[in-house]
Amino acid sequence: MIQIQNLTKCFENETALSDITLTIPDGEVFGLIGTNGAGKSTLLRILSGVLRQDEGSVRVDGEAVWENEKVKQTIAFIPDEAYFFPNATPREMAAFFAAARDAFDFERFEDLTRRLKLDPARPIRTFSKGMKKQLAVILGLSTGAKYLLCDETFDGLDPVMRQAVKSLFAGDMVERGLTPVIASHNLRELEDICDRVGLLHKGGILLSEELAGMKQKLHKIQCVIPDAEKEKEMLTALSPLRTVRQGQLMMLTVRGTREELLRTVDAAEPVFSEILPLSLEEIFIGETEAIGYEVRDILG
Amino acid sequence: MKSGISWGKLLHQFWKRQTWVFALSCTGAFLSWPVLFMMQLSNLEETYARQGYRLPLKEWLSRAVCNSLGSGMHGCVIAFGAVVVAVLAAWCGFAALHSREKTDLLHGLPVRREKVFALKTVIAALDIAVPAAAGCLCVLILAAARGLMSGELIAAALRAACVCFVYGMATWATAALAMLLTGQLLVGALGTAVLVGIGPLLALLCKSYAETFYSTYYPASRFTEGALWRYTSPVLGALYAAASGSPLLPAAALTVLLLALALAVYRIRPSEAAGRAMAFRLPAEGIAVVLCFTGAIASGIFFRTAGWTQSDPWFVFGLCFGLALVWAVVRVIYTMDIRRVFTHGATLALAAALTCAFAAYFRLDLAGFDAYLPVRDSVRSIAVLPGAEYEMLDSSVKWQSRLEHTGLGCDDALYAFLTKLTAEHEKNGDGSTELPDNGKPTDYRVPVVVRVELENGRWYTRCYWMRFSDVSEEMASLYGREAYLDALYPIRKLEDEAVGGLSVESSCGRSDPLTLRYDREAIGRILAALREDCLTLTPESVKTQAPAAVIHADLDLSPLGLETDRTAWIDEEGNPERYIWSESLIVWPGFTHTIAAIEAAGIEIGAHPSANSIREVTVYDNGQEETETFTDRETLEKLAPRMVIREAVTRWMRIQTDCFASAALRTGQGFMEYQDFMLLEDN
Structure with a gap:
């Protein structure tokens, strides 16, 4: 389990992460979502032991990560732009990782390159961006690390390959209890794979919950309320995160369970009402708009 | 199949990433050890054949190559090559820290920084030591094949290899420190230049200020001069050690300290420094202060001494200009933003205050240097x-x-x-x-x-x-x-055997050093005359006349208990540890016996060259930067009595216009090369 307590990280005069407290349980896929510059990559780099936090603690299975060889053996970091040595082949990169990681599995590496149709003897410089991403994933999985930290790993992969990688993750989770931590902007991808999501915004954590539970607590309501007074009472009771009107049709993003919301809406005697679950993307937009990060503001 | 983690595998993987440094080091070692050795041998054999030394060829060659390798040109070339390799190895080894992607790869590995540093250090040591050891072995094999092997040669070769290693590692640690303190490759390279050069530069500036502003200043000593080179920069230290044969233990201790410092910096270096100019904020400001201070005082002394007037306003202008210029350059390098040139006013003020204090200390002689008189x-x-x-x-x-x-x-x-x-x-x-x-x-x-x-x-x-x-x-x-x-006149207390070859420099030029080398009788006569004549020395005799000549003698001063540390010096005859010191002995015009003995040995001597021995004279006036050449007999006869050799008359310089003469002098074989003279004023 990864436990982050009051984590703060500053770069010169900029605060990248501020007082983050987060727990990532074992055996689940943890999605790290956030606005641009929210600190997702910074958090992953701290988790992997590349960066050192200014304040707070990061513990993996109860031990601090920084300069801890034993703990770092259990963590593999796949950065947004993985570096490969000039003129190196996938096999040479594997040899490099194998020299530093006692659990590196060459057979797994050979097997994965065969399955993903990557030539392990071909110079990496001749690979496309997507192929390099695949190689980074293969190397990460071959390390045998318990925690796989992926920074925008699915970007650049074609849909078929995304599914293949997801399958690999799922297989490793079942077989050896892999815990992938995936930072991404692609919320639809995360929605399919993540069990739990952490939402970062401007260096702070907005929420961290199970995705299913999150979806049960946040809903979208479409309704038409003929009585203005009752509509006002309903809005006061619901405190919507987001309100959009199209003629008489009102679309609200609100917190609460489906039953609670149904009771409140019915009390307003609507001529039409519907309660829908939110997608992860809508949850993200709703939560960030609630704290003033609106698309309208960005576009002016 | 599982792979076990081991130092050997890690070392191999790290080393593979910079094999080009090793290849370069091997090439350099090949050229600087065996190739240069053979080239030197060829040249020395030619010299031997031309000069006809008395020592057997092999013995003479063995001593000569020994000298060159242990404390001469060959050793210097080898040391310089090692220093270059060390800098490249450090740049290559730590360049990864200047790229975010590479840093993610390196520091994402489950390997502690101490181990990474140790691996890089071992690789650098191998890059430097293996080619040097191989080169050393090649030289010894070649020497043995040529029959030149001796214990001294083995010692000299091993010492040269040790100089390579010790100073190579010191330079590596310094360059590594520069790379660790910075976050961009170019700034790292500049930082290396700063760390390597700032010490000697500051020391030279202090010396220059003392020479300029202290009217009684006199260069302190050989030790101080040597320390200036040895302890302020590993690169200069390497060259000094190779040329002087100085002990290596202090340098080895300094190397260990530098390595420890570099490791300490690496341990606390933030990984996010990749891409930034400087890795640490506070040291960056400290370095900025030092650079600005150095630039300001260098510029100040340059503007003060560049003109003829040596005026204080130009000195102040130079200080201000240097401070502003270096500050602007440093800020632009730090921020890559020209709009932020004059930010960090407090640091600028500190640099300015240091500059003012330094300039005032020397200009106003606040320490009372010139007036110092001990009780x-x-x-x-x-x-x-x-x-x-x-x-x-x-x-x-x-x-x-x-x-x-x-x-x-x-x-x-x-x-x-x-x-x-x-x-x-x-x-x-x-x-x-x-x-x-x-x-x-x-x-x-x-x-x-x-x-x-x-x-x-x-x-x-x-x-x-x-x-x-x-x-x-x-x-x-x-x-x-x-x-x-x-x-x-140390020869007063020395036996004739303690004197090696001697040459005579007079207004007629300098005699061939070999002229008297083997004529022990002539040497004996000259020395006996000199011992007698020097008793007649009076202030009056040196006041009114220029010296007639200077005898340059190779002396063994050890019987007097002096200069016994110069045993590495070998004279051209190949007598090490004997004629160990070249002494200059003045022959005043009143030393008639000495002059007669010199002339009896076939060397022309006199206060001035005779007009008959001059073919032409070219006069230079430094003030006007004009030259004029005379060949007519009448002018030459007028000029000859005014011509004195440069060394013999330098004490007159303060009463002369800056006139010099270059004359083609006639010798037994025709005309010798041009000889420079001071030209006395025509009274």
């Missing part, structure tokens, strides 16, 4: 060398050596002389711009150099410019002391 009881010994002798010695090393063994203790007369020198100098200043009375050499200024040893073991040297009339009495007293004459 009588604290002085153990005073050595004095006045005027002409000072100018005869063509290097401060010789001068210091002479000073070191002319200490006469400290009696009341000597202390009174020291007091007088200090007081008169204060009153008169250095007189550097003052012309003598009526331009006549009746009361010209002479430099009087003193070396004062204190009871606490410390010592200092000063050079006071005095009117001749003010010191003639004290000089007469000095010449009357046997001990003093022994110091001026």
Whole structure:
């Protein structure tokens, strides 16, 4: 389990992460979502032991990560732009990782390159961006690390390959209890794979919950309320995160369970009402708009 | 299949990433060890054949290559090659920290920074040591094949390899430190130059300020000069060690310290520094202050001395200009943003304050350097060398050596002389711009150099410019002391066997050093005459006339208990540890016996060259930068009595216009190469 307590990280005069407290349980896929510059990559780099936090603690299975060889053996970091040595082949990169990681599995590496149709003897410089991403994933999985930290790993992969990688993750989770931590902007991808999501915004954590539970607590309501007074009472009771009107049709993003919301809406005697679950993307937009990060503001 | 983690595998993987450094090092070692060795052998064999030395060829060659490898050119080339490899190895080894992607890869590995540093250090050591060891072995094999093998050669080769390794690692640690303190490759390279060069530069600037603003300043000593090179920069230290044969243990200790410092910096270096100019904020500001301060004082002294006037306004302008310029450059490098040139005002103010304090310290002589006079009881010994002798010695090393063994203790007369020198100098200043009375050499200024040893073991040297009339009495007293004459003319106490070859430099040029080398009888006659003549030395004899000649003699001073540390010197005849010191002995016109003995040996001598021996004269006037060449007999006869050799007349420089003559002189074989002369004023 990864436990982050009051984590703060500053770069010169900029605060990248501020007082983050987060727990990532074992055996689940943890999605790290956030606005641009929210600190997702910074958090992953701290988790992997590349960066050192200014304040707070990061513990993996109860031990601090920084300069801890034993703990770092259990963590593999796949950065947004993985570096490969000039003129190196996938096999040479594997040899490099194998020299530093006692659990590196060459057979797994050979097997994965065969399955993903990557030539392990071909110079990496001749690979496309997507192929390099695949190689980074293969190397990460071959390390045998318990925690796989992926920074925008699915970007650049074609849909078929995304599914293949997801399958690999799922297989490793079942077989050896892999815990992938995936930072991404692609919320639809995360929605399919993540069990739990952490939402970062401007260096702070907005929420961290199970995705299913999150979806049960946040809903979208479409309704038409003929009585203005009752509509006002309903809005006061619901405190919507987001309100959009199209003629008489009102679309609200609100917190609460489906039953609670149904009771409140019915009390307003609507001529039409519907309660829908939110997608992860809508949850993200709703939560960030609630704290003033609106698309309208960005576009002016 | 599982792979186990091991140092060997990691080392191999890390080393593979920079094999080009090893290849370069091997190439350099191949060229600088065996190839240069063979080239040297070829040249030496040619020299031997041309000169016809008495020693057997192999013995002479063995000694010559030994000397070159242990404390000569060959050793310097090898050391320089090692230093270059070390810098490249450090840049290559730590360049990964200047890229975010590479840093993610390196620091994402489950390997502690100490181990990473240790691996990089081992790789650098291998890059430097393996080619050097192989090169050393090649040289020894080649030497053995040529029959030149000796214990001395093995020792010299091993020492050269050790110099490579010790100073190579010191340079590597310094360059690594620069890379760790910075976050961009270019800034890292600049940082290496700064760390390698800032020490010697600051030391040279301090020396330059002392020379400029302290009118009694005199270069301190061989030790200080050596320390300037040895301990302020690993690169210069390497060259110094290779050239001087200095001990390596202090350098090895410094190397370990540098490595420890680099490791400490690496341990705390933030990974996010990749891409930034400087990795640490506070040290970056400290470095900015040092750079600005250095730039300002360098610019100040440049503008003060660049012009003829040496004016203070230009000095101040130089300080301000240098400070502003270096500050702007440093800020632009730090921020890559020209709009932020004059940010961090507090640091700028600190640099300005340091600059002002430094400039004032020297310009106003706040330490009282020129007026310093120790109390009588604290002085153990005073050595004095006045005027002409000072100018005869063509290097401060010789001068210091002479000073070191002319200490006469400290009696009341000597202390009174020291007091007088200090007081008169204060009153008169250095007189550097003052012309003598009526331009006549009746009361010209002479430099009087003193070396004062204190009871606490410390010592200092000063050079006071005095009117001749003010010191003639004290000089007469000095010449009357046997001990003093022994110091001026060490040959008085030496047997003829302690003298190697000698050459004579007079107004007619310098004799071939070989002319007298093997003519022991002629050497004996000249030495005997000199021992007799030097007893006639008086202030008057040196006041009115230029020296007739200077004898450059190779002396073995060890019987006098002096200069025994110079045993590595080998003369051209190949007699190591014997003729170990080249001494300059002045022959005054009054030394008639000596002059006769020299002329009897077939060497022309005289105060001035005869007109008949001159083919043409070219006169240079430095003030006007014009030249004029004369070949007609009438002009040559007028010029000849005004021509004196440069060394013999340098003491006159302060009463001369800056006129020089270059003359083609006739010798037995025709005309020799051009000889430079000072041209006395036509009175």
